[in-house]
Amino acid sequence: MSEFVFKPFEEMTPADYAEIGFKSGLEIHQQLLTEKKLFCRCPAGKYHNDVYHAEILRHMRPTLSELGEYDGTALMEFKTKKDIIYRIHYDTVCTYEMDDTPPFEINEQALDIALEIGLLLNASLVDELHISRKQYLDGSIPTGFQRTAITSVGGYIPYKHRQIGIIQMSLEEDSCREVSDFGHTRIYLTDRLGMPLIETVTRPDMRTPQEVAEVNELLRRLVNSTGKVRTGIGAARQDVNVSVTGGTRIEIKGVPRIPMIPLLTYNEAMRQWNLLRLRDELHRRGITNESFEATTTEVTKLLNKTRYTPIHNAVAEGKIVNCVVLRGWRGLLRWQTQTDTYFSREISDRVRVIACLTVLPNIAHSDSRSETLSSHEWQKIRKFVSATEDDTLVLVWGDRRDADMGASEIIIRAKEATLGVPSETRQALYDGTTGFERILPGPQRMYPDTDLPPKKITDERKERIKANLPIYFWERENWYRSIGVPEDLIKDLAISKYAKTFEILVQEKNISPILAANALISFPKRLKKKGHNINLLSDDILIEVFDLFKKSVICKDAIFYLLDKITQNGELDKSIIPHPCTQSELNYEIRQAVKKVEKMKLYDGKNKVVLTIAQVMKNLYGRIDGCIVSQTVKNYFEKENIYE
Numbered sequence: 354m355s356e357f358v359f360k361p362f363e364e365m366t367p368a369d370y371a372e373i374g375f376k377s378g379l380e381i382h383q384q385l386l387t388e389k390k391l392f393c394r395c396p397a398g399k400y401h402n403d404v405y406h407a408e409i410l411r412h413m414r415p416t417l418s419e420l421g422e423y424d425g426t427a428l429m430e431f432k433t434k435k436d437i438i439y440r441i442h443y444d445t446v447c448t449y450e451m452d453d454t455p456p457f458e459i460n461e462q463a464l465d466i467a468l469e470i471g472l473l474l475n476a477s478l479v480d481e482l483h484i485s486r487k488q489y490l491d492g493s494i495p496t497g498f499q500r501t502a503i504t505s506v507g508g509y510i511p512y513k514h515r516q517i518g519i520i521q522m523s524l525e526e527d528s529c530r531e532v533s534d535f536g537h538t539r540i541y542l543t544d545r546l547g548m549p550l551i552e553t554v555t556r557p558d559m560r561t562p563q564e565v566a567e568v569n570e571l572l573r574r575l576v577n578s579t580g581k582v583r584t585g586i587g588a589a590r591q592d593v594n595v596s597v598t599g600g601t602r603i604e605i606k607g608v609p610r611i612p613m614i615p616l617l618t619y620n621e622a623m624r625q626w627n628l629l630r631l632r633d634e635l636h637r638r639g640i641t642n643e644s645f646e647a648t649t650t651e652v653t654k655l656l657n658k659t660r661y662t663p664i665h666n667a668v669a670e671g672k673i674v675n676c677v678v679l680r681g682w683r684g685l686l687r688w689q690t691q692t693d694t695y696f697s698r699e700i701s702d703r704v705r706v707i708a709c710l711t712v713l714p715n716i717a718h719s720d721s722r723s724e725t726l727s728s729h730e731w732q733k734i735r736k737f738v739s740a741t742e743d744d745t746l747v748l749v750w751g752d753r754r755d756a757d758m759g760a761s762e763i764i765i766r767a768k769e770a771t772l773g774v775p776s777e778t779r780q781a782l783y784d785g786t787t788g789f790e791r792i793l794p795g796p797q798r799m800y801p802d803t804d805l806p807p808k809k810i811t812d813e814r815k816e817r818i819k820a821n822l823p824i825y826f827w828e829r830e831n832w833y834r835s836i837g838v839p840e841d842l843i844k845d846l847a848i849s850k851y852a853k854t855f856e857i858l859v860q861e862k863n864i865s866p867i868l869a870a871n872a873l874i875s876f877p878k879r880l881k882k883k884g885h886n887i888n889l890l891s892d893d894i895l896i897e898v899f900d901l902f903k904k905s906v907i908c909k910d911a912i913f914y915l916l917d918k919i920t921q922n923g924e925l926d927k928s929i930i931p932h933p934c935t936q937s938e939l940n941y942e943i944r945q946a947v948k949k950v951e952k953m954k955l956y957d958g959k960n961k962v963v964l965t966i967a968q969v970m971k972n973l974y975g976r977i978d979g980c981i982v983s984q985t986v987k988n989y990f991e992k993e994n995i996y997e
């Protein structure tokens with residue numbers, strides 16, 4: 354392996370990433386915009402954060418697979434001995450989610466959307482849908498498995514001058530939302546559980562952290578351009594796979610925001626690279642998987658009087674302290690893994706997640722440069738556990754069960770360092786580093802679901818979806834540019850749910866592209882800021898409003914006026930349609946406004962015109978275009994008393 358040493362994030366070049374063999378792929382999860390959940394008829398997208406009507410307590414237990422093996426991640430979850438609590442709201446959960454009744458038939462609307470997106474990705478749709486169960490034993494799904502079905506295989510998207518391969522796409526159920534995870538208790542909300550979700554898996558074709566973010570953005574926009582997926586916080590989450598030459602494919606789970614990806618993948622690549630260098634250093638010291646030596650000794654009595662607060666308090670509460678000796682490891686817990694992060698965190702993470710010692714710090718070690726025990730205390734322990742200056746001591750404290758589990762995890766993790774990068778899933782942390790999440794599940798976590806028969810995807814169905822495929826957003830963008838849509842609206846319009854409406858307005862109704870783009874993108878944004886419900890703006894209502902304009906029933910400015918009213922009232926009612934004002938009405942309003950303005954004390958005579966226009970617009974809002982008012986008022990002032 355090369356001697357490459359990681360540079361700071363900003364200084365890394367594509368050539369550097371090539372040297373370490375950086376490779377990354379994405380698994381993008383996106384909620385579909387359906388009314389109901391995937392396998393029951395509960396509503397989708399209805400959330401309650403604090404209100405719930407019942408709580409259910411469950412414990413997860415691993416069962417032997419058909420091959421007679423336990424899954425690694427299942428065993429890990431079993432070791433944590435967690436109480437899993439589900440909070441349930443009557444409106445969003447039925448007996449299906451809790452595994453008390455079998456599944457209903459699959460949501461056809463969700464299936465159509467998944468097939469449509471598969472076609473957009475140039476993939477081959479399956480002829481028959483086979484529903485499988487994917488094991489999840491972290492408690493995020495009460496049944497212990499997720500129902501999932503592959504809807505398409507293969508495919509690609511164009512990126513720069515090459516193609517990013519798609520491996521497959523699945524339609525699956527969303528999991529619970531985690532409320533908290535502290536000590537031996539984990540709490541979940543169940544409203545999101547069972548909502549339809551697609552998972553798109555790309556090939557590991559991205560070569561730099563920036564490419565990963567760009568491809569993710571591209572895929573996100575492509576999927577959004579159907580207008581049939583949910584958007585906003587939590588609606589799309591991605592797992593990012595990273596590996597380097599000689600490393601292991603590591604999944605960073607549930608990255609909430611695309612801008613976090615470059616730093617996260619950089620840090621994960623650095624971590625793997627540095628773990629490989631650590632392995633080499635251990636081998637240089639003669640420490641291999643076979644010769645690795647470690648012992649655990651209880652040292653509580655030696656620390657009765659320590660001034661190091663975390664241990665002092667633990668001992669006072671009757672907890673115990675274990676000392677793990679890592680033979681020949683001197684200095685290696687200070688081995689850098691990520692930005693400002695050292696190997697000691699690999700150990701602390703395992704202790705936190707598996708031994709449930711969630712209060713930090715949960716370990717103290719003799720390589721540390723920060724103040725923990727006094728050097729006299731370290732010497733005393735070193736003697737008691739028969740360690741030399743070449744060894745590293747790691748302390749872990751807690752209830753006997755947790756402290757013993759903690760010591761055994763410290764040894765497991767340290768021993769893994771002699772092999773390189775252990776297989777695990779990692780979580781995205783807000784400082785851009787990754788933290789241990791769980792042991793990577795084995796391949797045997799998928800098995801057929803016996804509750805639902807295979808479902809044929811007919812050629813008619815495929816053809817129907819094919820005939821209604823949306824235009825690619827990058828083609829839309831090119832078209833918008835050619836017809837003069839303002840540049841700042843192009844990106845949003847291209848993936849807007851109103852993109853189709855825009856086509857109708859411009860091509861069939863002959864509406865100016867600028868007006869249509871403003872009405873479909875800028876207006877709803879402004880109304881949303883005012884707190885209006887812009888979901889009330891359906892395609893039909895929007896087209897109806899433009900028809901009124903086209904027939905001169907309303908003026909141009911009345912379009913925004915009407916959208917404003919509709920997003921408050923919910924419908925396009927005759928009573929809210931403003932009638933264009935007549936010339937004599939306008940003249941009357943101008944005369945009234947001039948009188949009013951003349952009574953005001955003005956420092957600058959020029960303001961008269963502006964104030965008069967504002968006064969007239971206030972009274973005639975929605976009934977006449979602002980530009981006509983402003984021109985008429987200006988004329989009035991130029992040729993004074995022309996209307997008298």
Ligand SMILES: [Zn+2]
Nearest residue numbers: 393395446447
């Ligand atoms: Zn349900």
